[in-house]
Amino acid sequence: MRLTASFFERDVLEVAPDLLGKYIARQHNGEVAMFRIVETEAYRGAEDLACHASKGRTPRTEVMYGRGGLVYVYLIYGMYYLLNFVTAGEGAPQAALIRGVEGAVGPGRVGKLLQLDKSFYAEDLATSTRIWVEGKDEPAPLIQTAKRVGVDYAGVWKDKPWRFIAASAAATPCLQE
Numbered sequence: 001m002r003l004t005a006s007f008f009e010r011d012v013l014e015v016a017p018d019l020l021g022k023y024i025a026r027q028h029n030g031e032v033a034m035f036r037i038v039e040t041e042a043y044r045g046a047e048d049l050a051c052h053a054s055k056g057r058t059p060r061t062e063v064m065y066g067r068g069g070l071v072y073v074y075l076i077y078g079m080y081y082l083l084n085f086v087t088a089g090e091g092a093p094q095a096a097l098i099r100g101v102e103g104a105v106g107p108g109r110v111g112k113l114l115q116l117d118k119s120f121y122a123e124d125l126a127t128s129t130r131i132w133v134e135g136k137d138e139p140a141p142l143i144q145t146a147k148r149v150g151v152d153y154a155g156v157w158k159d160k161p162w163r164f165i166a167a168s169a170a171a172t173p174c175l176q177e
Helices: 012-018 106-115 152-159
Strands: 024-030 031-044 069-075 080-086 094-103 130-136 142-144 162-164
Touching: 012 031, 012 094, 080 106, 094 106
Parallel strands: none
Antiparallel strands: 024 031, 024 130, 031 094, 031 162, 069 080, 080 094, 142 162
C-alpha cells in the first residue's frame, strides 16, 4: 500500500523511525523494484545546524519548505545523489535522509542503486510513477538510535541521536561516502 502525504506530514522525529521497514518502490525501464528501508537520519529545521535549512532558504533547499511527501535530492562529491523525504508541513523545513536499504548501506550507495538524478527533485511520492514508498503488513522492526554521520561541524547538533537503524541491519557497518 502506497503511503500518502499524511504519513510524511508529521515531525521528522516521528517519520524517520517510522520509515524503517517500509519499502521504496522504484520503477525503471518498465520494471518495479522494491527496497526495504533499514536506516534513516532526521534533519529538523533551521535551528538544526546539521540541516541544510540552517543556511536559509535557497534554490537547493526550497523543496524542504514544502509539504511533507516530496523528494529532496542533492548531489554530493559531484557523484552521488542523496535521497531525502520532506516531512512536516509548509514552511517547516524537515527531511529524512535515507541512509540505507537492504543491499545498499550508505546514502550514496542508495542513490546509485535507485539510479537517482536531479530530475527527482520535488517529485511527489503520493503520485509519482517513478518512485514511491509502500508499507507492508509486517511487524515494525526493532529500532536502534545513534549519532548522525558526517555532521561534526554542527556543534551540539552533531550529538543528537537522530540516526535510526533497523536492529536487523545494525550489524552491517555504515560506510560513509
